[in-house]
Amino acid sequence: xxxxxxxxxxxLLWVCTAAFCAAPPLVIRNARVFDGTxxxxxxxxxVVDGRIAAIGELVxxxxxxxxxxxxxxxxxxxxxxAHVHVVALxxxxxxxxxxxxxxxxxxxxxxxxxxxxxxQAEGKLLDAxxxxxxxxxxxxxxxxxxxxxxxxxTINGPEEAQAFVDARxxxxxxxxxxxxxxxxxxxxxxxxxxxxxxSALIAAAxxxxxxxxxxxxxxxxxxxxxxxxxxxxxxxFIDRRPDAGFAKFVADHHAFVIPTLSVLRSACxxxxxxxxxxxxxxxxxxxADLGNLAITFPRKTGLEQACAQSEAVRQLxxxxxxxxxxxxxxxxxxxxxxxxxxxxQLLVEAGLTPEEALAAATSAPAAAFRLDDRGRIATxxxxxxxxxxxxxxxxxxxxxxxxxxxxxxxxxxxxxRRALVAQQNAEAGKLRSAPPPQGSESGxxxxxxxxxxxxxxxxxxxxxxxxxxxxxxxxxxxxxxxxAQNGRGSLLVTGEIRPGFAYPWAxxxxxxxxxxxxxxxxxxxKQITFWARGDGREYRIMVFARRLGYQPAMQAFTAGPEWRRxxxxxxxxxxxxxxxxxxxxxxxxxxxxxFSLKLDDLRLE
Numbered sequence: 001x002x003x004x005x006x007x008x009x010x011x012l013l014w015v016c017t018a019a020f021c022a023a024p025p026l027v028i029r030n031a032r033v034f035d036g037t038x039x040x041x042x043x044x045x046x047v048v049d050g051r052i053a054a055i056g057e058l059v060x061x062x063x064x065x066x067x068x069x070x071x072x073x074x075x076x077x078x079x080x081x082a083h084v085h086v087v088a089l090x091x092x093x094x095x096x097x098x099x100x101x102x103x104x105x106x107x108x109x110x111x112x113x114x115x116x117x118x119x120q121a122e123g124k125l126l127d128a129x130x131x132x133x134x135x136x137x138x139x140x141x142x143x144x145x146x147x148x149x150x151x152x153x154t155i156n157g158p159e160e161a162q163a164f165v166d167a168r169x170x171x172x173x174x175x176x177x178x179x180x181x182x183x184x185x186x187x188x189x190x191x192x193x194x195x196x197x198x199s200a201l202i203a204a205a206x207x208x209x210x211x212x213x214x215x216x217x218x219x220x221x222x223x224x225x226x227x228x229x230x231x232x233x234x235x236x237f238i239d240r241r242p243d244a245g246f247a248k249f250v251a252d253h254h255a256f257v258i259p260t261l262s263v264l265r266s267a268c269x270x271x272x273x274x275x276x277x278x279x280x281x282x283x284x285x286x287x288a289d290l291g292n293l294a295i296t297f298p299r300k301t302g303l304e305q306a307c308a309q310s311e312a313v314r315q316l317x318x319x320x321x322x323x324x325x326x327x328x329x330x331x332x333x334x335x336x337x338x339x340x341x342x343x344x345q346l347l348v349e350a351g352l353t354p355e356e357a358l359a360a361a362t363s364a365p366a367a368a369f370r371l372d373d374r375g376r377i378a379t380x381x382x383x384x385x386x387x388x389x390x391x392x393x394x395x396x397x398x399x400x401x402x403x404x405x406x407x408x409x410x411x412x413x414x415x416x417r418r419a420l421v422a423q424q425n426a427e428a429g430k431l432r433s434a435p436p437p438q439g440s441e442s443g444x445x446x447x448x449x450x451x452x453x454x455x456x457x458x459x460x461x462x463x464x465x466x467x468x469x470x471x472x473x474x475x476x477x478x479x480x481x482x483x484a485q486n487g488r489g490s491l492l493v494t495g496e497i498r499p500g501f502a503y504p505w506a507x508x509x510x511x512x513x514x515x516x517x518x519x520x521x522x523x524x525x526k527q528i529t530f531w532a533r534g535d536g537r538e539y540r541i542m543v544f545a546r547r548l549g550y551q552p553a554m555q556a557f558t559a560g561p562e563w564r565r566x567x568x569x570x571x572x573x574x575x576x577x578x579x580x581x582x583x584x585x586x587x588x589x590x591x592x593x594x595f596s597l598k599l600d601d602l603r604l605e
Contacts, residue, residue: 023410025053025062026383031070032391036077036363036376039355039393045075047383050408055379073403074391077362077377078102078384081340082258082369083234083326086112090286091329091336092128097284097417098337099405101384102374104326104365105133106177106213106234107145114172126410129337132369134177134213135168138201140191144179144215147501149469155193158200165204175211175369176201177234180225185217185239186267187300188503188590199228211369213258223249232256232324232368236316238264241308247319256322256368259313261346266333268307269299273575275335275342280400283418287428288549289335294575297332298554300590301538310350317351324368325361332551341400344392354396383409428547432579434521437512443525443604445510448479448489453508459516461491464509464585471501475587477508483600484531484563490600497592505540506595507587510602516583519546523579525604527569530586534559534597539588541566543573546580559597567605 026047033040033055046054048062061067078101086092086105095103105113113133119125139145141154155164165176178201182192193201198214205212206229213232214225218239225233226249233250236242236259250257262272273294275281282290316323325347327339340361347357366375374382385406390398405412439457446455453461465473475495483490495506512520532539539559542552553573557566570578588595 025065026406026409027059027061027065027067028070028075028385028387029067031387032074032393033377034074034076034355034358034393035378036366037359045377045385047406047409050383050410052377052379052381052383055377068387068404070387072389074388074393074398075377076358076386076388076392076399077375078386078405078407079340079361080104080325080365080375081327081361082324082365083260083328084336085328085330086116086131086133087330089116089128092116092125092131093417094285094289094335095129095337096127096405096407096412097414098281098341099386099399099402100129100337100340101405101407102130102132102371103336104369105131106215107137108133108135109150110135110171117172126407127412132174132371134175135171135173137177137179137215138164138193139179140193142191142500143193144181144183144190147469147471147503155197155201158194158196161197161200161204162207165201165208165210169208169210173210175213176205178202178212178214180214180221181217183217185237185305186297187303189499189592195224195228198225202229219243219246222246226250226253226255229253230255232258234258234326235260235264236309236312238268238305238307238309240306242312242315246312247315247321250316250321251319256324256364257316258324258326259309259347260326260328261309261313261350262334262339262343263328263331264307264309265346266295266331267297268305269296271296272333272339272342275338278400280402281338281341283421284414285335285338286421287424287547289330289338291545291547291574291576292330292549292551293333293335293338295332295548295551295553298540298556301556301558310346313347313350313352317356322364322368323347323352323360324365325357330551344396344399348396355393357396358392428580431519431521431546432523432577436522436524437520440512440522440604445602445604446491447487447601448483448491448599449487450489451479453477453479453491455510458513458520459511459518462509462516464587465495465506466501466504469501471504472498473501473504473506474498475506475508480598484565485601487600490598493586493597493599494595495588496594497588497590499592503589504592505587505589507539507585508599509583509585511583512581517544519580519582521579522570522581522604523577525570525578527567527605528584528602529565529567529605530602531563531565531600532557532559532597533561533563535595536560537588537595539586539597541568542585542587543570543576544582544585545574545576546582547576548574552585563600
């Protein structure tokens, strides 16, 4: 049995700021109370100076207290998302408006984490979820985590482990996140650390009393990480079904698991778009995140995936392995705050009771990450609270019907959040009423009948490769004789997909607006069509739209030796209506190697 390290219990400093110490006491009366582990059918909760002062059926109201009738409602601890990536402060604000009062970040920039941590220590950011973070993750040179356009320190041998961990702690990391995954389970191929380096990193983290969380993608790596002493697994695997002894193996090693069913569902090609259509969720989610919920990861042709993550969760539950709710935004199919409500539903569908799912998003992550001041409704704990209509201990979807959210006893201004989202939606609506680009009347983009690549409208054609993210793939393109349907010319796109980026690509990009990535209203058309012939490999068409942020929605196609016409409705790209298209990219991706593709007669219909 693994000897558990003596771990530091970390919690944010309780600073009595004017914001919540000036707030009057609060009493929520006669509510159903899920305290993080059990349900009290009827109780009242008293909040004073940002902390829970009393719980019971009969409690006295402090002088000047605000009273709320909780009849027919359920009071929950503030929800905790145990796997996110915070790239902007608005991520935390969106999460809080949807009842997620704490986010456990598994990789962000050191500057982002430090800035949020500083403001939290000063008692600020009562309008944003609390953040704990691993800061920079531990990965090999060129490994997963190095593909996001900024340089990070990497590790390439066990002898570097202690210095690497110590440097992360000096930067402020609350725990250590380790990548032990070459992405083969997802159709990619990147370097990853050795098993010896994995073990050394875990030992180095434990020597400094820090948790070691290991990202895995396949069953074999999951077993090796647990055997090496990982405190927790980030994700369950999707490459194969769990073997009969897997859950007992994890339980015997006293590890916890963050299944992240939301993002794995997307990785398996299943959309989470229903969240974006939920009227209890959508008004609090900015348009780019709402669009991202409808995107799935591109499925690679011929890739065999068991996608049996729900089966793994059922087995882990039966073995009493601690399960923590985490969602992994902003990956495809996810959004801060919104996705945790979807994760709760997926956990229940995987076999947890609603109470067990609620614990997975409250008391379980608080216990696993030693956050002693939250995750429970108990005397002395932080008054991070969520009041919902109905009974989520019976119907987990009731978590979405939020009445109010409090952070440290201060009610969150959800109305302001709704107004901000409404404003952004209104701005998006202006794009829908904009005229189509001049010159686009016929719908023809390019027929490549000219000597050089040209477009009938927009900013024209340009190269697009993974070089912008530090990759090494290359591309060239030119007009050649011989086109589809006896046409005079076509666009020849050649290049090479090279290692160096987790999800490499190389191809050509068309921007329909006045400049590269400038949005244009193409909503009068329903689809994009083109003719293609090539070398028999898989290619992707990627659409960037304002409402999707800077995450492309993708569809795959195979270009064989004969000319073939392809049609892709805009609705297939994250549900976009075409009103805010920034660019359309046609590119090769994995596997590595040279590629050759001809394109002709690209048009909108």
